[in-house]
Amino acid sequence: MSLILLVLIPVAAFILFLIVLLFIFFSIPSRRDFHFFRRHALVTGGSKGIGFQLAVGLIERGCNVTIVARNVKDLQKASDELQVLADQRGQRQKVQWKSIDMTADYNVIKTAFDDCAKELGPIDILINNAGHSVQAPFSELPVTDFEKQMKVNYLSAVYATRAVVDDMKARKTGHISFVSSAAGQFAIFGYSAYSPTKFALRGFADTLHMELLPYKVNVGVLYPPNTDTEGFKVVLEELLTMPEETKLMSDAAGLFTPKFVAEAHLKDIADGNYTTTIGLDGWMLGVLTAGASPEKSLFRALTQGALAGIFRAITLVYLGYFNGITKKCYRRRLAEKEEERENERKEE
Template sequence: MLPLPAWGPVAYITLLAVIAPAALMGLWRRRGARRLAAGTHVLITGGSKGLGLALARQCAQRGCSVTVVARSQPDLDAALQQLREAAVAGGAERAGQRLQALSADTADPAKLKKMLAEAESTAGPVNVLICNAGFSAPGLFVEQGPEVHERQMRVNYLGTVHTVQAALPGMLERRQGRIVLVASTMAVLGFAGYSSYAPSKWAVRGLADCLHNELQGTGVHISVAYPPDTDTPGYATEMETKPALCKAVNAALGSELFSAEKVAKALLGGIEAGNYHLPSPDFGQNLLVSSMTGLSPKRFWLPLEMLLGPFMPLITSLFGWIADRAARRHNEAHGMPPRAYPVD
């Protein structure tokens, strides 16, 4: 056996202080891990298109029972057909698998509770709830009235609150479940064009942190997702109104557009691993999440977080400098004349 190095007591205590939390963090991150397979009922709001539908398809391929929720019945009918095709393509044993598409508006708590009861009567208790419904309406702050801010907060944040409140009591009674709150890259940063959107997603992230702590020991676990720019119908709509200043800053930061399937695969992998901060295919974004974890579990393995620690202020400051320089150059070249807020 190799002899221990001749360190003093302080050195050994310091080493223990580093290793012990790292080991405990590894166990903590795995609490609530659950393989998404046959017998798992996954309910996804905003599940008829885009990222929500990609998540639903991949769950169906795994043999999960899947309920997708949205407002448009034609979109739901088309989504249900895709889920059936995905289930067949999965080729796994899927006895008892249930696939359903139900109409509900996350702004209506009463209809949400009715929908949840219908979903569970067919497919059993919801094991994994993914709160994905939301939208972005980019625009400059000086050009958007308060109603634009109110609508995004109502859909993106309060819609998430209503959905969680509908499903949480049953999960607590069963002492089992995972709730995934889909935030955004804009929940850890903010720049021109997203003053009405980013706050709604920061609110979702804040809700996730509070629930993560509040539900300790209950058997119900929380995850939060930060999808990057994703190639979806919602993103295409967003691009129609995105200001030139917003596009300039986005381009300066080197944003990459990812496929919905790639983003969904990363998120589902994180759910199965029992992670709190779900991974993104954008590594730079994962670094930003790491720098913004607060009291919640860290994004990376704790020793790696400690190694990154001294460099994160430099990295985040560089991102901030790039964004500010891009905005300044655009405004100097094109001007930003003061404008009155829209009035009804």
């Protein structure tokens, strides 16, 4: 009897595994490869950093490209560089730029996007990359910073998406990307204005993915970590104003080039994947925070199911370390204030 059980238990476990595997396989949406050639791609925040490198990658894949930002000088410089790259390919690709304040009224953005479509054809690919961050303790941030962050990081993506989605649905083709952040998966000290806007992008993208499935319009989210962009360099140059806690916690993450981040996302777009994470830490965060987000890869789905619990434990260790940094910095500042008061008393 015991020998029979020894045989039956593994067999039963294997059959159960196959049943679960089949349930997952038939539950996840099928992946649709996305082809770039001759498509019109529009990249917001496309004059610098990750946005510019995404535009470069789109040119290299045969797209006509529109880059959008506010600074005309930066746009002209970036557009010229992109057009040179396009001309070198000898496939008559076109590049155009449009100076748009993505926090403007929706009708302004819609009109501008329609003008872009008149020049290079219907917008097939929209990459919502516009955004910036502010870092400071919550009580030190002006309320207006929260409003500005929500407008540029979240509402700009809502407006841009609304401007193109009806046409994509009518043509039953297209791709919409949202550039979130690792801070949109793991919020840390100093990001009370920034992180919520990036979390919001994920919720918006999750909803759109389900709504657009019948129309064959792909949706994707990129979670870049610390990236060696001009914006990030500006932050590094302003370490005196960045909270000490934020700097110490950010130092725990690696630094990636914009090209590496852009190429990873473009590959996922081509493969029809929903989520793009960068590096080992990013992959772990992606598994951990998958939650109820869409997943199109069976392998990724199985990995998430198998490792989420383990990664939750590891993340609790990270959180404990970061909480320790917060308390340590707080105690040090208290000690410094007490020392200052003591010195003042001595001087009196």
